Amino acid sequence: xxxxxxxxxxxQAMVFDWVANISEKQEVGEMPREILKEVEKSFxxxxxxxEVAKESLKGYSEKQVFEGMKEVWGEKYEEYKKWINEDxxxxxxxxxxxxxxxxxxxxxxxxxxxxxxxxxSGMKQxxxxxxxxxxxxxxxxxxxxxxETRIKNGVAWSEGRKDDRVRIKVPTAEKPILIGSFPKExxxxxxEWLKNNT
Numbered sequence: 001x002x003x004x005x006x007x008x009x010x011x012q013a014m015v016f017d018w019v020a021n022i023s024e025k026q027e028v029g030e031m032p033r034e035i036l037k038e039v040e041k042s043f044x045x046x047x048x049x050x051e052v053a054k055e056s057l058k059g060y061s062e063k064q065v066f067e068g069m070k071e072v073w074g075e076k077y078e079e080y081k082k083w084i085n086e087d088x089x090x091x092x093x094x095x096x097x098x099x100x101x102x103x104x105x106x107x108x109x110x111x112x113x114x115x116x117x118x119x120x121s122g123m124k125q126x127x128x129x130x131x132x133x134x135x136x137x138x139x140x141x142x143x144x145x146x147x148e149t150r151i152k153n154g155v156a157w158s159e160g161r162k163d164d165r166v167r168i169k170v171p172t173a174e175k176p177i178l179i180g181s182f183p184k185e186x187x188x189x190x191x192e193w194l195k196n197n198t
Contacts, residue, residue, distance in 0.1 A: 012195070015039040019187045026151045026184060028144040037134035043194040045072050047135060057137040060171045062121070065128050072131055076197065080127055083193055084120045092183060101157055103180055121180030122150045126190055146179075154181035 018031045037047060049071040057068035069077045093099050100119040129146050132138040138146075145168065153165040167176035 011035050019191050023184045023187045028147050040134045044198050057135050084123045122182040150181045154183045
């Protein structure tokens with residue numbers, strides 16, 4: 001391989017193009033795990049982690065992966081979540097003139113579903129799933145399904161096609177559910193934030 005192709009700038013450009021394509025087409029193309037891993041490392045990720053953290057990254061929910069995310073990203077993971085809630089969401093909602101959808105939760109004593117109030121779940125999962133791909137703890141098929149469902153559902157919601165959103169089977173629920181989504185603009189904005197806050 002040409003040495004120039006191993007430079008962080010070339011790899012970052014490849015990954016940024018890949019992320020832009022996800023935003024534009026709502027499709028996940030091919031991206032070698034090692035290249036994604038190197039770019040995440042250039043953003044501050046550390047994949048030299050302990051066994052407990054590695055096992056954690058095999059999980060699905062934010063609670064399950066917390067130890068792994070904390071070891072890989074350190075304080076940057078908390079800063080990323082803060083950026084989503086204090087910067088991206090309010091600015092995006094102001095720009096489009098409506099609120100992003102909140103997750104719903106099943107109420108224990110009735111069949112009612114109530115908003116959880118959390119609008120950031122899909123956006124947090126974006127970095128979680130990217131980290132899991134780089135760490136090799138999620139299959140390419142599950143990675144593709146997760147990201148494409150989240151972004152396609154986000155686009156359907158923003159275009160007023162709420163009923164077109166799809167439910168998928170996840171490890172933490174018995175039946176297929178509507179998972180947290182994100183707007184099509186989010187992946188590029190998230191990667192810009194990760195790069196600029198190294």
